[in-house]
Amino acid sequence: xxxxxxxxxxxxxxxxxxxxxxxxxxxxxxxxxxxxxxxxxxxxxxxxxxxxxxxxxxxxxxxxxxxxxxxxxxxxxxxxxxxxxxxxxxxxxxxxxxxxxxxxxxxxxx
Numbered sequence: 327x328x329x330x331x332x333x334x335x336x337x338x339x340x341x342x343x344x345x346x347x348x349x350x351x352x353x354x355x356x357x358x359x360x361x362x363x364x365x366x367x368x369x370x371x372x373x374x375x376x377x378x379x380x381x382x383x384x385x386x387x388x389x390x391x392x393x394x395x396x397x398x399x400x401x402x403x404x405x406x407x408x409x410x411x412x413x414x415x416x417x418x419x420x421x422x423x424x425x426x427x428x429x430x431x432x433x434x435x436x
Contacts, residue, residue: 331356338380352383359383379433 331353334340342348363376381389422428 327357327360328353330360334378334382340380340383355385356383 334356340352342352359382360378363378366372367375384392
């Protein structure tokens with residue numbers, strides 16, 4: 327498990343200032359997430375699998391605190407409707423994947 331953590335640290339450029347306390351704390355958090363991921367992925371009834379990302383050494387509270395800073399726009403709260411004129415030949419549905427509009431999932435940052 328230690329080697330997996332070291333590889334993960336190298337992959338995401340993670341460096342800890344305090345190699346004893348901080349690295350030990352982050353390694354414990356990392357091991358908990360790996361155990362959760364492995365347990366989740368062992369259940370073949372799920373339509374998707376989990377994997378490690380750059381947040382694997384953060385507690386849920388740390389992750390939430392770093393990501394929940396969104397402030398909505400202070401623009402108008404009134405909704406307006408928009409309608410095209412003279413649209414009669416529009417298809418009832420469209421698979422945007424086949425038209426190259428939808429792309430694979432990307433990390434969009436903060």
